[in-house]
Amino acid sequence: MTTTTGSADFKHPKCYANTEGGCSTRISGEHFVSHSLIRLYTFDDPNVTIQHDNGFGVRHPVSPRRFVANVLCEAHNNGLSDADAAALKFATFLREIALRYQNGSGDWGVNESVEISGDDFQRWVLKLLATHAAGNALTANGELVKSPILDDSIHLLLNRAAWPTTWGLCVAADATNPELKFDPFSRIETATDNWWGVTPMLKNGDQTLIGGVVELAGVGFGLSLYNPGRELPEFNLPANPLRGSIRRPSVMAWELKGVRKQVNFTWDDHHEHKNITYTMQRS
Ligand SMILES: [Zn+2]
Incomplete structure (x- = not known):
């Protein structure tokens, strides 16, 4: 830290x-x-601008320096730099491969892997969601929502508490759920323009932030700040964006003709961590 x-x-x-x-x-x-x-993603282009495309948050194109919300003090902002570093490492790894692969017309190359702190990455996903909630940049059904953030979420963000076993990060393990994307290599725009996204999950009624899906580099990461009841049949209903996911993976790998690109997530907890391999076919 x-x-x-x-x-x-x-x-x-x-x-x-x-x-x-x-x-x-x-x-x-x-x-x-x-x-x-x-x-x-912008190659340090001095003319690049960025904005939210949902009509809220930052509504007009601004320079990256100004794509900010004044919602954290300096001390707490600085304390979250490890989370940013984990996300950068993940995106850098996948982006380079995607740019070389060129939707299948380029080169897949050789086995490669990267090691990333899952704990820090999970906190990055939480930070992105919480910053959007605090910065009034979340919408539901096209309407701006004012979403309270649970104290528990802050404790997890600041590493003051351990994540309950049933909460936290999850990734796709069911190809039929379009809300958790898992193919960073077949849509080149996810390595150029369309490289991130955020969809909150809000509690009915008071709209408290209870999770969401954050996309980075063409991969969707679910996050739950509650027990989503994975053992219940309702978990797999189409209304649940986290359906068919696995929690806190130790490995996410993409394999084409036996050649693997692998992200190894390390975790400080002693829970079970599963591996997921996405087998690709060259189109
Ligand atoms: Zn503070």
């Missing part, structure tokens, strides 16, 4: 992570999606 300069009993009123103090006095511009990722 990066050192923070917050003071133990100060709660900055604009910082959504202020539940137990530890805030610094300055509010920082927290990027809706990591600045390092924007740089990766």
